[in-house]
Amino acid sequence: MKDEQLNEEHESDETLTNRQGHPVTDNQNVRTVGNRGPTTLENYDFLEKISHFDRERTPERVVHARGAGAHGYFESYGKIGNEPISNYTRAKVFTEVGKQTPVFVRFSTVVHGNHSPETLRDPRGFAVKFYTEDGNWDLVGNNLKVFFIRDPLKFPDMVHSFKPDPVTNIQDMERMFDFLCQTPESMHMVTFLFSPWGIPANFRHMQGSGVHAYKWVNKEGKAVLVKYHWEPVQGIKNLTQKEADHIQATNFNHATQDLYEAIENEDYPEWELYVQIMEDGEHPELDFDPLDPTKLWYKEEVPWHKVGKMVLNQNPENYFSEVEQVAFGTGVLVDGLDFSDDKLLQGRTYSYSDTQRYRVGSNYLQLPINKPTKHVATNQSAGQMDYRQDYADHQNPHVNYEPSLIGGLEEAENPGKEYEPYVEGKLQREKISRENNFGQAGETYRRMKDWEREDLIDNLVIALGDCRKEIQDRMISMLTECDEDYGKRVSEGLATRKATTEEKMEDAVQEAEQRSHPSDPY
Known part of the structure; x- marks a missing residue:
């Protein structure tokens, strides 16, 4: 009886709980080391929340459902100005002048469904899969360079408010702005989204951005923060709402059609890749946190450096097996590339791969569009649709564990010094110190x-x-x-x-x- 009375004092019928019935006392911040440090794996409420969110739709993607894609290649310039790029990263995809790496790119709209008009006001996804000699690298981004939120705990809430009403199944601007008007950091993204930048003219004339700060690591184990930007060689074009309405009246597939026909006509679209580089650290001289994904690094303060070019020159042979089944993840990095402590990036890194295992299957990496071009040998085995059995492609197929003295797989030699950032602080739920939301x-x-x-x-x-x-x-x-x-x-x-x-x-x-x-x- 005492327990029930105590519970009633702290809860009401409107108290937010998790699916175990535990009251949620902080639904705004994941738990990190310090207020800007790395996210910890024991974030139970976040993991449960995002795992359920990943499984809300099947087989359609929860977000980025409508997409178009193409094959091509990325060619590295190998330098930053006159300086070897290897001074900053040991990633082989960048370090050799003229090196070409096969890629597959998927463009998408974020919120709307698989057959929605491509003229709707919505961020556009810009995801690139590099099939490098060291395995796959996924650079997963958007056309806009900032985002609505900075804490991954809010991602399901944000998308729910943008999606149709769960009762009427009608999208409602009041639901969307009900969330946004209580999310001050979203004002930067709102400003971009409701301007002409919110409706790119098509995919070929659209920018791309990694949005987050990542890290580059060189052979000495030294790291810098880096941001990625794709700039269309064809130029940038956006639509006003009136222009978008005019196109939508006659063609709701215009962007997919434009991309497909351009490649068929050998008018291959190209983008140049630029990076911004900043020393790793808190940078107290700035009025914002450089890890904040709602912020830009202005060109005049952090210069852009041209590091390569991407060309798309082949359409998919089958839309479903390539464009629909391709699976990206922000955690898919190769040696020389690393994560930053951006909370949203770390949350996405779990969510993306988790949702692909649910949507496509536990062995989604065995599909041709997703598998690396290099040799794969792993002790991960079984699961739905397991047919390649990469774990058996070594000298003793009876050994699917490590370490082993009787013929199992062995660890690789580290190609460079490990990057070991120093982390110290209380485990806490707290916003970053320099929000500067407006x-x-x-x-x-x-x-x-x-x-x-x-x-x-x-x-x-x-x-x-x-x-x-x-x-x-x-x-x-x-x-x-x-x-x-x-x-x-x-x-x-x-x-x-x-x-x-x-x-x-x-x-x-x-x-x-x-x-x-x-x-x-x-």
Whole structure:
């Protein structure tokens, strides 16, 4: 009885719990070493939450369901300026001048379903699988260079708010902005998404970005932070909402068609890969944390360096077996490439591979589109659809463990010194110290051209127009924090829209009253 009374004092019917019934006291932050340190594996609530989220849809991807893809190659320039790239990374995909590595690229929309129009306002996925001599490397990113959130614990909540209402199955802007208006760090991504940058003209004229800070490691075991950027040689093109609506009226596959036909016509799309390099560390001189995925590293502060070129020159032979079954993961790195302590990146690293095992199967890496081009010898065995039996491809197929004295597999020699960052701090649930949620969002707004700002304001006013006032007010308050003119124009736009809507409703009522008293033709 005492336990029940104690429980009632701390819980109500609306108290958030996990699926075991445990009350969730912090649904905002994963547990890390210090407030910006690496994430720990014992994050039970996060692992349970993200594992269930990964399994919410089958066989369609939970996110990035609609996609198009192509084969090609990446050619390394081998240098950063006049400096050998090996000074920064020992990854072989980069270190040799002119070296070509086969790739497969999948472009996608993030939130919407498999047969949704490709003109919808939505971030675009830009995922590249490199089939390197050291095994596969996946560079999984988006067209936009920032993201909505910085803690992986919020990823299922974010996507749920963007997806259709679980009762009506209709997408609802009020649900989306209900989440965003209480997520201050999302204002930077909102500014990009509701501008013309939120609707790329097609895949060939679209940028790509790794979004997160990663690390490069050289032979001496020294590491630097690095960000990746794909720039289309064809140029960058985006659509206004009006242009997108015009295309959607006649063709909701326009981006897939454009990519396919360009390659068929041997008009091969190309992108150059640029990197930004920063010394690993907290960088107290910055007003933001360099690991924060909601922030840009501005070019004038952290220069871009051109390191290679990608060419797409072959269409898939079968859409399902290649574009649908290709599986990417942010944890798929080769020697010389490493993770940073970005919390969202570390959460994605678990989630991506986990969702592929669920969606495609435990042996998804045996499929031709996913398997490495190099020899595979592993002690991992069995599971659904196991047919290659790579674990048996060595001298004694009876030994599927390590170590062994009777003919099992042996560890490889480390090609360089291991990178060993020093980590110390309390295990805690806490936001990072330098959030600066509004600074860069305002700067991005001010750097836009006039027509881009006008389109951004119009799109936000339309999207917010049917939301309840408390959501509108919170959004206006945060947009004003970003830039006073930004918030003022959205506020004025909403007021004008409300007045216009009320006027139209009055006219409609009057017309209805007139129709209810028809003339007597007899």
